[in-house]
Amino acid sequence: MSATTTFAETGQVPRRLRTLVRRAERQHLTKMLALMAPSVVFVALLFVVPIALFLFRSVDNVEIPKYLPNTVAEIGQWHEGELPPEGVYRALTEDLIALKGEPEAAVLGRRLNYSVPGFRGLVTRTVRQLPDTVPASARELLAGIDERWLDPVYWATLKQQSGRITDFYLLSAMDLKRGADGAITQVDETQAVFLSLYGRTLYTSVGVTVICLLIGYPVAAVMASAGPAAANWLLMLVLVPFWTSLLVRTTAWVVLLQTEGLVNKILIYLGIINEPLSLMFNTAGVFIAMVHVLLPYMILPLYSVMKGVSPVHLRAASSLGAPPVTVFRTVYLPLTIPGIAAGCTLVFVLSVGFYVTPALVGGPSDQMIGYFIAYFTNSAVNWGLASALGAFLILVIAVIYLVLGKVVGFDKLRVR
Structure with missing residues (x-):
């Protein structure tokens, strides 16, 4: 092949020309990404991220694990259908004593009240009447403050809602609820909206x-x-x-x-x-x-x-x-x-x-x-x-x- 053979005759692209084309394509892509970056960042920070955080709230259950850490750790060992052991009562008492005089007690009660009406009053009343130390029998102490602490329904609710992620809000938005046994059922007709x-x-x-x-x-x-x-x-x-x-x-x-x-x-x-x-x-x-x-x-x-x-x-x-x-x-x-x-x-x-x-x-x-x-x-x-x-x-x-x-x-x- 002579030195004067042209590209059109051989049909082959010289290596240097291929290198220059790839370099030009990379430069063009870099410029395009640089021009798009401000818009992408703006949309991500002011549109995508806020919507994603808002939608995450539909499964977020931060209140109960945050304010009842000892109870969440102990209640996982409890089998529903009967009253929890003394260790669970003691853990709940310690967590509620830590909330005395704090606004977080109302936040916790409001979150539990979504699941069982009246739970907020139960929590705030209990926190208000608890002593500064846990007595020998935490079960008798809580039952003396309010007999509802002897109702397994409230404890079943605490166990169901003790995870960091919950399906409670999504079920509620579809007029569904999870019963004490964990089964998903329809809410009452008066509450189905x-x-x-x-x-x-x-x-x-x-x-x-x-x-x-x-x-x-x-x-x-x-x-x-x-x-x-x-x-x-x-x-x-x-x-x-x-x-x-x-x-x-x-x-x-x-x-x-x-x-x-x-x-x-x-x-x-x-x-x-x-x-x-x-x-x-x-x-x-x-x-x-x-x-x-x-x-x-x-x-x-x-x-x-x-x-x-x-x-x-x-x-x-x-x-x-x-x-x-x-x-x-x-x-x-x-x-x-x-x-x-x-x-x-x-x-x-x-x-x-x-x-x-x-x-x-x-x-x-x-x-x-x-x-x-x-x-x-x-x-x-x-x-x-x-x-x-x-x-x-x-x-x-x-x-x-x-x-x-x-x-x-x-x-x-x-x-x-």
Whole structure:
């Protein structure tokens, strides 16, 4: 082979050229990672980590092992069905004496009260009346303070909840509980609220999504077919609600929908109704206010997709003799499915977590899962149950997204 043989003739890449290409690729990759690093760190620290920590609270059981270390160590040797031995009573007495005068006693009692109502009062009363030292018989001491310490149910609860990880909150979020024998059973009908809450949340979210699609689809179609000037004006009108906060928009509907509000006055003036309708603190008010808030999130994805539909396809179908309904059903609608999928997904995900609007416009039976997550986080201070509800909410959204992605394709769920 002569020295003048070219690369094109041999088809072989010189070693030095391969080295330079690999070096350039590494440099390019390093620069890309360096540019992405701030965004990745920002998202991880302010989004992923807080959500992960919040979801971990659904299985976290830090209070009992932390405040009752001796009891947790001793109660593991006890077999349920009978009263624990003296060693377990002594260990519990030592742990409770260490909590005298400390706020942690109330925290421990509140955590145990989630499992057995009345446990908080039992713990605080016992801590308050305990002496500074453990007597010869800790069982007699605790039984003298409160006879409930002779009830195996309370001890069974302590043993079941003595682990660092617990399924108590997850079971509670599904209207389930673990009995004294460890078996999982349904809670009483009077306490079963969360399964119906999930159903109500899904019903409201699906209903709002369907209404937004029925209203938003023709609006987006008109915007896509209008001239540039008219389309810009229509787009500005769609974006106007974003100029005000969610709370202001919801409060405005409170004023409009009340018995003496503008909506009822207009309906009475037009002769459509004879007496004011009840549009506040019920499902109707929730649907009206939520549709108004979420409608732009449906129109914008639809408009972005419809704007890219070439009218040539529609004219071609019409020139072949297809009537307008057939043109829409066989040509236009399939081409806009990506916008429908993206808009429905966006509206549904946002409506599932709605809190402010149902709280202000809806009644007690119209509250969605977001209301209860906020209640257990801020008022009841039961972060474990709030986290469990949030975990199931994320699970439901993920399942629906996967199902929708399988049906219409994941590439069509992206907002373009």
